Amino acid sequence: MTTTKMIISTAAIISTGTELLQGLYVDTNAHWLAAQLTSEGIEVNLIAAAPDRATELESLLRYACSRVDLIVCSGGLGPTADDINREVFARVFETSLVEDPHAVEMMRARFQRRGRVMPESNLIQARVPHNAIVLYNEWGTAPGFFIPPLPGTEGGKESRCRPALLALPGPPRELQPMFRERALPVLRSWLGPRRFVRTRTLHTFGAPESELGEYVRELFATTSEVSFTMLAKPHGVDIRIVARGKTEQEVAARLAELEAETRKRIPPRYIYGCDEDTLPSVTADLLIKKRLRLACAESCTGGLISKFLTDVPGVSACFLAGIVTYANEAKEKLLGVSAESLQCFGAVSEPVAREMATGALAVSDADIAVAVTGIAGPTGSTDEKPVGLTYIALATREAVSVQRYVFTGDREFNRTFAALTALNWIRLEAQKIPDPSAA
Amino acid sequence: MTTTKMIISTAAIISTGTELLQGLYVDTNAHWLAAQLTSEGIEVNLIAAAPDRATELESLLRYACSRVDLIVCSGGLGPTADDINREVFARVFETSLVEDPHAVEMMRARFQRRGRVMPESNLIQARVPHNAIVLYNEWGTAPGFFIPPLPGTEGGKESRCRPALLALPGPPRELQPMFRERALPVLRSWLGPRRFVRTRTLHTFGAPESELGEYVRELFATTSEVSFTMLAKPHGVDIRIVARGKTEQEVAARLAELEAETRKRIPPRYIYGCDEDTLPSVTADLLIKKRLRLACAESCTGGLISKFLTDVPGVSACFLAGIVTYANEAKEKLLGVSAESLQCFGAVSEPVAREMATGALAVSDADIAVAVTGIAGPTGSTDEKPVGLTYIALATREAVSVQRYVFTGDREFNRTFAALTALNWIRLEAQKIPDPSAA
Numbered sequence: 001m002t003t004t005k006m007i008i009s010t011a012a013i014i015s016t017g018t019e020l021l022q023g024l025y026v027d028t029n030a031h032w033l034a035a036q037l038t039s040e041g042i043e044v045n046l047i048a049a050a051p052d053r054a055t056e057l058e059s060l061l062r063y064a065c066s067r068v069d070l071i072v073c074s075g076g077l078g079p080t081a082d083d084i085n086r087e088v089f090a091r092v093f094e095t096s097l098v099e100d101p102h103a104v105e106m107m108r109a110r111f112q113r114r115g116r117v118m119p120e121s122n123l124i125q126a127r128v129p130h131n132a133i134v135l136y137n138e139w140g141t142a143p144g145f146f147i148p149p150l151p152g153t154e155g156g157k158e159s160r161c162r163p164a165l166l167a168l169p170g171p172p173r174e175l176q177p178m179f180r181e182r183a184l185p186v187l188r189s190w191l192g193p194r195r196f197v198r199t200r201t202l203h204t205f206g207a208p209e210s211e212l213g214e215y216v217r218e219l220f221a222t223t224s225e226v227s228f229t230m231l232a233k234p235h236g237v238d239i240r241i242v243a244r245g246k247t248e249q250e251v252a253a254r255l256a257e258l259e260a261e262t263r264k265r266i267p268p269r270y271i272y273g274c275d276e277d278t279l280p281s282v283t284a285d286l287l288i289k290k291r292l293r294l295a296c297a298e299s300c301t302g303g304l305i306s307k308f309l310t311d312v313p314g315v316s317a318c319f320l321a322g323i324v325t326y327a328n329e330a331k332e333k334l335l336g337v338s339a340e341s342l343q344c345f346g347a348v349s350e351p352v353a354r355e356m357a358t359g360a361l362a363v364s365d366a367d368i369a370v371a372v373t374g375i376a377g378p379t380g381s382t383d384e385k386p387v388g389l390t391y392i393a394l395a396t397r398e399a400v401s402v403q404r405y406v407f408t409g410d411r412e413f414n415r416t417f418a419a420l421t422a423l424n425w426i427r428l429e430a431q432k433i434p435d436p437s438a439a
Numbered sequence: 440m441t442t443t444k445m446i447i448s449t450a451a452i453i454s455t456g457t458e459l460l461q462g463l464y465v466d467t468n469a470h471w472l473a474a475q476l477t478s479e480g481i482e483v484n485l486i487a488a489a490p491d492r493a494t495e496l497e498s499l500l501r502y503a504c505s506r507v508d509l510i511v512c513s514g515g516l517g518p519t520a521d522d523i524n525r526e527v528f529a530r531v532f533e534t535s536l537v538e539d540p541h542a543v544e545m546m547r548a549r550f551q552r553r554g555r556v557m558p559e560s561n562l563i564q565a566r567v568p569h570n571a572i573v574l575y576n577e578w579g580t581a582p583g584f585f586i587p588p589l590p591g592t593e594g595g596k597e598s599r600c601r602p603a604l605l606a607l608p609g610p611p612r613e614l615q616p617m618f619r620e621r622a623l624p625v626l627r628s629w630l631g632p633r634r635f636v637r638t639r640t641l642h643t644f645g646a647p648e649s650e651l652g653e654y655v656r657e658l659f660a661t662t663s664e665v666s667f668t669m670l671a672k673p674h675g676v677d678i679r680i681v682a683r684g685k686t687e688q689e690v691a692a693r694l695a696e697l698e699a700e701t702r703k704r705i706p707p708r709y710i711y712g713c714d715e716d717t718l719p720s721v722t723a724d725l726l727i728k729k730r731l732r733l734a735c736a737e738s739c740t741g742g743l744i745s746k747f748l749t750d751v752p753g754v755s756a757c758f759l760a761g762i763v764t765y766a767n768e769a770k771e772k773l774l775g776v777s778a779e780s781l782q783c784f785g786a787v788s789e790p791v792a793r794e795m796a797t798g799a800l801a802v803s804d805a806d807i808a809v810a811v812t813g814i815a816g817p818t819g820s821t822d823e824k825p826v827g828l829t830y831i832a833l834a835t836r837e838a839v840s841v842q843r844y845v846f847t848g849d850r851e852f853n854r855t856f857a858a859l860t861a862l863n864w865i866r867l868e869a870q871k872i873p874d875p876s877a878a
Contacts, residue, residue, distance in 0.1 A: 018661070019670055019679065021483040023474025026465055035462025044460040045495050048487035049469075052668070053661065056484050056506075063502045067495075080652040081659040082668050113847060119649045139848075173673055173852055231463065240463075295769075302749025303742030306763040310741025313817060313850060315765070321773055322763030324745040330760035330803060334773075364769060379752060411752060 006149040006161045007192040011037050012046035012064040016057060016076040016085055017170065020049040029074045029175055036179060040187070041195045042070065052082045061092045069149060069163050070187075075170030077142040079122045085167065086127055093147055093165055095129040103128070103143040106136060132165075135182035140174035146186050164190065195244055196251040200259050202239040204270045205279060205424050209237050215265040219258065226254060228262075234413060235420050236279075272427060279420055280308040280315075283427045287318035287368075291436050294426065295364035296322045297335055297356040299347060300374040300390065304419040320364045325356070335359030346385070348373050350402050353391035357402075361395045368429065369395045370422045376411045390418045394425055445588040445600045446631045450476050451485040451503040455496060455515040455524055456609065459488045468513045468614055475618060479626070480634040480683070481509065491521040500531045508588060508602050509626075514609030516581040518561045524606065525566055532586055532604055536566040539573050542582040549580060571604075574621035579613035585625050603629065634683050635690040639698050641678040643709045644718060644863050648676050654704045658697065665697060673852065674859050675718075678705075708867060718859055719747040719754075722866045726757035726807075730875050733865065734803035735761045736774055736795040738786065739813040739829065743858040759803045764795070774798030785824070787812050789841050792830035796841075800834045807868065808834045809861045815850045829857045833864055 013030045020027055030047045037044050045068055050057045057076075064071050076085030090097050103126035111118040125142040128134050132145035149164040166183055168175045204212060209232040216239070221228045227242045239262060243254040263271065273282045287294055296305045306322030309315050323334050328347055331337040337355040345351050356371035374390030381387045388407035393400060405421065407414040452469045459466050469486045476483050484507055489496045496515075503510050515524030529536050542565035550557040564581040567573050571584035588603040605622055607614045643651060648671040655678070660667045664684060670677040678701060682693040702710065712721040726733055735744045745761030748754050762773050767786055770776040776794040784790050795810035813829030820826045827846040832839060844860065846853040 017670075018666065018668060021473055021486060022477045022681075023470050023472070023483075024670075024679075026467060026470045027486075028465060031462050031465045033462070034460055038461045044462075045490060046487060046499065047460060047466075048485060051484060059506065060485065067498065078669075078671060079649045080669055081656075082661070110847075113845070116647070119653055121652060122649050171671065171673060173848065229463070298742075298745075300749075303737075303745025303761050303763065304749075306737075306742025306765075307746045310739075310743075310763070310765060310854075311851070313815075320766045321769035322742050322761075322765070323773070324742065324749075324761035324763070326745075326749060326755055326761070327759045333804075334760055334762070334802060363773060365772075377752075412750070415749075 006069070006151060006164075006190065008042065008069040008149060008164060008187070008190045009192055010043045010045050010068040011070040011072060012048065012068045013037070013044060014057075014060060014064060014071060014073045015049045015170075016052060016073065017049070018051040018053070018082070021051045029170065029172060032172070032176065033072055033074070033179065036184075037072070039197055039199060040184075040191065041197055042191070052076065052084055054084050054088050057084065057088045058092055061088065065092070065163055069161065070166065070190075071163055072166045072168070074168045074175055077125060077144070077167065077169050079119075079125050079141070083124075086124075089147075089165060089167060090129055093129065093162070095131050095147070097127040098130045099123065099126050100128050100134050100143065103134060103136065106138075106143075107141050110141060133186055135168075135178060135186070137169060137174060137178060137182075139177050140169055140171060142169045142174075144168045144178050144182065146183060149190065195246070196248050197242065197244050198251045198255050199243075200241045200255055200274055202241075202259070202262060202271050202274050203236060203277060203279075204239065204266070205236045205272050205420065207237065207267075207270045212237055212239070212266065212270070216262055219261060219265075226258060228258065235417055269428060272424065278311070279423050279427070281312045283423045283430070284309060284312045284315045284318055286427060286430045288314075289435060289437075290430050290433050292318060292367045292430055292433065293320050293365065294318055295320050295360045295366035295369045296422070297360035297369065297371040298322060298324050299326060299331070299356070299372060300376045301372045301415050301419045301422070302326060304415055305370065305372065305422055308419055308423060320366050321360075323360060323363070331356065334363070336362065348375055348385055348389055348391065350391055350404065353393040353402050354395075354400055357393035357395035357400055361397070367396065368426065370426055371395070372418050372422050374405075374407075374414070374418055376414045376418075378411060388414050390414070392418065392422050392425060394429060396429075445508070445590060445603075445629065447481065447508040447588060447603060447626070447629045448631055449482045449484050449507040450509040450511060451487065451507045452476070452483060453496075453499060453503060453510060453512045454488045454609075455491060455512065456488070457490040457492075457521070460490045468609065468611060471611070471615065472511055472513070472618065475623075476511070478636060479623075479630065480636055481630070491515065491523055493523050493527050496523065496527045497531055500527065504531070504602055508600070509605065510602055511605045511607065513607045513614055516564060516583070516606065516608050518558075518564050518580075525563075528586075528604060528606060529568060532568065532601070534568040534570050534586070537569045538562065538565050539567050539582065542567070542573060542575065545575060545577075545582075546580050572625055574607075574617060574625070576608060576613060576617060576621075578616050579608055579610060581608045581613075583607045583617050583621065585622060588629065632685070634685065635687050636681065636683050637690050637694050639680045639694055640714055641680075641698070641701060641710050642675060642712050642716060642718075643678065643705070644675040644711050644859065646676065646706075646709045651676050651678070651705065651709070655701055658700060658704070665693060667697065667701075674856055711863065711866060717750075718862050718866070720751045722862045722869070723748060723751045723754045723757055725866055725869045728874060728876075729869050729872050731757060731806045731869055731872065732759050732804070733757055734759050734799040734805035734808045735861070736799035736808065736810040737761060737763045738765060738770070738795070738811060739815045740811045740854050740858045740861070741765060743854055744809065744811065744861055747858055747862060759805050760799075762799060762802070770795060773802070775801065787814055787824055787828055787830065789830055789843065792832035792841050793834075793839055796832035796834035796839055800836070806835065807865065809865055810834075811857050811861050813844075813846075813853070813857055815853045815857075817850060827853050829853070831857065831861050831864060833868060835868075
């Protein structure tokens with residue numbers, strides 16, 4: 001038997017949960033994990049979901065064992081009777097489960113912090129394969145674990161190595177940090193000669209996919225060195241550039257070149273940021289940089305603009321207040337919108353949007369205020385005012401202007417699109433204002 | 440050899456496309472098909488995705504053939520080089536491809552309607568297995584097809600029948616009508632005596648999964664007649680009961696019995712609704728029923744409570760206004776929080792939460808007001824005030840009370856959990872108030 005270290009280059013992602021097989025929810029973990037593994041240079045050859053039934057899961061694991069070097073399995077590590085994964089893993093990977101004392105300790109401490117006593121049934125979550133590297137979970141109760149790959153035991157060149165197993169808890173807010181902070185450092189020591197991969201995602205807002213597609217028509221490519229794709233999301237289009245190569249420098253140069261080519265072709269107002277940027281984060285950064293303080297007045301968006309802005313840590317440096325005036329009387333009372341305007345033009349009108357924005361500016365001490373009033377649907381439309389009709393107003397100490405839109409989606413889409421359109425307007429407006437630190 | 444008709448009772452769903460394996464798209468087809476097949480009484484035992492590579496797809500199809508009666512395959516029927524599915528199907532299902540003249544005709548007509556000449560490369564899309572029922576496609580170019588199941592050819596009771604294959608085009612706007620209008624009528628003639636299926640999902644808030652698990656320990660079951668599972672979501676636990684049977688009455692009775700058993704065991708405050716209910720929708724319904732009008736004052740949740748409430752169409756009947764006072768000066772100006780409280784106790788404190796709630800009640804004309812102030816993280820904590828510390832206050836015209844929490848998640852989780860905890864408190868409070876229409 002050789003002592004050559006096994007190398008992980010292919011993977012299967014297996015999710016477990018009967019609900020997945022019944023179409024009750026979409027398997028977002030598999031999607032997320034696939035992107036992570038791909039960017040580590042691992043080729044994902046199989047994504048699969050099995051019900052919480054030992055025979056099905058066991059059969060699927062054995063199949064995956066014959067195809068890949070690494071199986072990443074999410075879910076099925078809970079404390080209840082339908083969480084069967086541990087036992088099945090032990091059987092397929094020919095190992096036994098032991099209670100990990102440190103995991104028990106962490107779980108007890110977690111319950112204690114919440115002022116609760118841990119039910120004894122939780123102890124089962126601390127059981128892990130004896131030959132596994134335990135991945136401790138700071139974000140939930142169940143620890144994950146990693147069983148390293150083993151050379152094939154049957155000898156001969158036909159025998160494959162037994163793949164590695166990475167088991168992770170199912171809730172995304174546990175799985176994601178567990179993968180990044182616990183699993184990845186372990187996993188990386190099993191990867192082959194590093195192929196460098198870098199990705200740049202440019203986020204756009206306001207241009208349809210077909211228009212963007214025309215600008216960059218000659219850049220579309222999928223080779224072993226680069227890929228250039230467009231991904232239409234519900235509220236904007238992403239342009240995704242992936243570069244691969246043997247050295248970091250080579251990859252960085254390739255990526256930079258293609259990004260520059262892309263930016264040269266697309267009108268700059270459409271690209272609001274890249275990678276981790278969001279429209280709210282970019283808008284907030286810009287407001288802070290320009291020392292502008294914002295207030296917003298919302299009707300149909302119902303708090304969504306405030307919500308988006310306060311998703312950004314540190315936004316208190318520019319965001320003063322949001323006023324959600326869903327009822328007409330609240331528009332009068334809290335923002336000083338005139339009863340006449342409400343009566344003559346209705347709540348969804350140019351004058352009311354204007355008064356909401358100037359009202360928000362007056363009651364706060366903001367430098368800039370945005371207001372949104374519209375008919376999100378599905379009800380509330382009239383012959384003159386269709387579902388989706390939305391007025392957005394932007395007020396500064398100098399001026400106020402109003403734009404009219406008719407959004408054509410459902411309630412959820414219209415609200416989100418209205419909120420993002422408002423944020424984008426703030427962004428474009430703030431860009432025009434000179435940087436005070438540059439003075 | 441018997442002439443007994445094969446019956447389809449289990450299925451696998453296979454999606455193809457390298458982009459899926461790279462995490463570029465979420466596989467919404469599988470999710471949609473799983474729900475459709477489940478509601479036809481077919482048990483889905485496997486959902487899987489394979490790259491556009493013949494060896495991987497062939498291997499996966501052979502594995503699925505050994506596990507189920509029907510394989511539903513989406514995608515890979517396009518005209519380009521990476522559309523390999525037809526050839527692989529022919530190999531695995533031991534058949535040959537022939538050009539279907541009617542499909543060619545439909546494709547030519549489709550191109551003609553758009554004023555284009557069909558490229559000859561499209562002809563490959565009209566090639567279908569000679570033993571298949573062709574499913575003509577009015578919504579796109581590629582026809583789908585159905586190869587009926589076959590009895591096992593090896594004899595003996597060990598041999599399984601060779602499963603059926605349903606091949607559908609990948610774009611959801613083609614796949615969905617193709618499945619409903621073309622495939623389902625064919626498929627139904629292969630299903631066993633109709634089994635009725637009904638599902639009830641009970642939504643809970645405020646109890647950890649393990650505690651709920653203890654209450655209903657003896658109800659967990661997965662038989663051919665019922666299944667009882669728990670699903671921990673980020674902000675609450677769902678209990679899902681599925682009943683199956685030969686008649687609608689039998690199924691309804693079985694479901695009602697198990698639901699009653701479940702409700703008997705779980706403290707009623709935890710279960711806020713079922714099926715399509717959400718915590719905001721249930722809370723809004725209750726407020727409307729009790730003729731209570733709500734205002735809210737938000738700091739760390741930054742508009743999320745308002746956003747959740749205004750997700751519910753028609754919420755204007757109970758929701759007056761939300762005031763997002765992110766900055767301290769906004770708390771003073773808009774809600775009348777005293778400068779002393781802010782200075783002595785800090786923005787995240789019991790007195791400030793209290794004054795925010797009473798302030799919101801005063802500036803609106805609401806009957807009930809809720810206020811939230813806390814440290815969502817990741818920054819903003821001090822030695823005395825950890826990340827996650829949150830005060831929620833509830834004020835009515837009669838009284839105001841404050842509760843203190845320490846949430847242990849990340850920013851996103853803490854904000855969402857704080858908003859839902861506030862809504863849940865409103866719900867529990869509104870329940871206590873007598874119904875005015877009952878008077």
